[in-house]
Amino acid sequence: MATKKASKPQKAQPAAKSSPKKAAPKVAPKPAKLLKEKVKVKPDSSVPVRAAERLAAKPAAAKPTAAKPTAAPTPAPAKPAAPKIAAAKPVPASKPIVMRRPSNGAIKVGIVGCGGRMGQMLLKMLINAPGVMVIGGTERRGSPALGQDLGALAGAEPLGISVTEDPAILFETANVVLDFTNPSATVVHAGLAAKWGCCHVIGTTGLDSDQIAAISRAAQRTAIVLASNMSLGVNLLEQIVEEVARILDVDWDIEIVEMHHRHKVDAPSGTAVALGEAAARGRNVTLRRVARRSRDGQVGPRQRGEIGFSALRGGDVVGDHTVIFAADGERVEITHKASNREIFARGAVRAVLWVAGKKPGLYDMRDVLGFGISGAATNGGSHGGNGDSNGNGG
Numbered sequence: 001m002a003t004k005k006a007s008k009p010q011k012a013q014p015a016a017k018s019s020p021k022k023a024a025p026k027v028a029p030k031p032a033k034l035l036k037e038k039v040k041v042k043p044d045s046s047v048p049v050r051a052a053e054r055l056a057a058k059p060a061a062a063k064p065t066a067a068k069p070t071a072a073p074t075p076a077p078a079k080p081a082a083p084k085i086a087a088a089k090p091v092p093a094s095k096p097i098v099m100r101r102p103s104n105g106a107i108k109v110g111i112v113g114c115g116g117r118m119g120q121m122l123l124k125m126l127i128n129a130p131g132v133m134v135i136g137g138t139e140r141r142g143s144p145a146l147g148q149d150l151g152a153l154a155g156a157e158p159l160g161i162s163v164t165e166d167p168a169i170l171f172e173t174a175n176v177v178l179d180f181t182n183p184s185a186t187v188v189h190a191g192l193a194a195k196w197g198c199c200h201v202i203g204t205t206g207l208d209s210d211q212i213a214a215i216s217r218a219a220q221r222t223a224i225v226l227a228s229n230m231s232l233g234v235n236l237l238e239q240i241v242e243e244v245a246r247i248l249d250v251d252w253d254i255e256i257v258e259m260h261h262r263h264k265v266d267a268p269s270g271t272a273v274a275l276g277e278a279a280a281r282g283r284n285v286t287l288r289r290v291a292r293r294s295r296d297g298q299v300g301p302r303q304r305g306e307i308g309f310s311a312l313r314g315g316d317v318v319g320d321h322t323v324i325f326a327a328d329g330e331r332v333e334i335t336h337k338a339s340n341r342e343i344f345a346r347g348a349v350r351a352v353l354w355v356a357g358k359k360p361g362l363y364d365m366r367d368v369l370g371f372g373i374s375g376a377a378t379n380g381g382s383h384g385g386n387g388d389s390n391g392n393g394g
Helices: 001-029 030-048 052-061 081-087 089-098 118-128 167-173 182-197 208-218 232-247 269-282 344-355 365-369
Strands: 108-110 132-138 175-179 199-202 223-226 254-258 307-313 319-327 330-338 361-363
Touching: 001 167, 030 208, 081 175, 089 108, 108 118, 108 167, 108 344, 118 132, 118 344, 132 344, 167 175, 167 182, 175 344, 199 319, 208 307, 223 344, 223 365, 232 269, 232 319, 232 330, 232 344, 254 269, 269 307, 269 319, 307 361, 344 365
Parallel strands: 108 132, 108 175, 175 199, 199 223, 223 361, 254 307
Antiparallel strands: 254 319, 319 330
């Protein structure tokens, strides 16, 4: 019996020991809640995975309950964002160009073959032309002009635009592109103009019939000015030659003589060919059937109705062209002489201003100058260009 009574207090002792155990769990949940609060911060910080700065900023945001001063440094990481915006301001660094050449209503113009003599002259004229904004220029690979500033290349103030070798971007972004390159490159450029709907002013020389046909196909999708010569005087000469040939019969022999500088790579010049086409139109014949490009050796007497060509090369002659109508007892000579390339550049600027916004079609300088509006020109063979791969007048 005594043993049974002694066992009862032993049961009470565990109950007393269990009471502290119950108290301990009550204290433990409090730190457990703190742990849960910390865990809540971690998921928030793991959601945006962008920059280490934000991960560092999140723990700082969890301490405001302990000390609010730590909340003040949190705006500090936001201030570096302001320098990032300021660092983006170098992009508008090119805006001084836009300020000097207002883009409101201005025609965005690019030049392929801008490193040649004619290309540099065009740059100089276009930079100062009202209503025009030069946006880029290209040159062939290996050209010393690559990487140069367009303004400096033209002898003007820097534009902040470098010469590149990728014409595709130029045709994609410009309203009009001037082309003084070489025949094969010009055909590629005409395709780019058709693709992007960019107007194309061509002054390349030496184009053959297949290349002109390719340009004509491109002109079905965009406006192209294909110019044998961009000067007012030469285009006036073409009109006069056509009228004189119409008036005089085939008893009057026609010979065309041209002279250019020693660097010109093609002969006869594009302008000479255009003058021959004008004479052929006046006589209602096809030039390729009556043209005589050269004479050497025992060639026999001159054939009736021929249109002959003679090409001279030497010195720094910009371009001389004479059309001779010779008959028994008399001779009529009509001559045009170019003393500098500015006459071609001025005509090119007029072509740029005229063609912008025109409907697709193949035009020539007579359309630009108002001598005749033919819509899509069909006398493609007359277009030889007034500049070779070096940008020389033709």
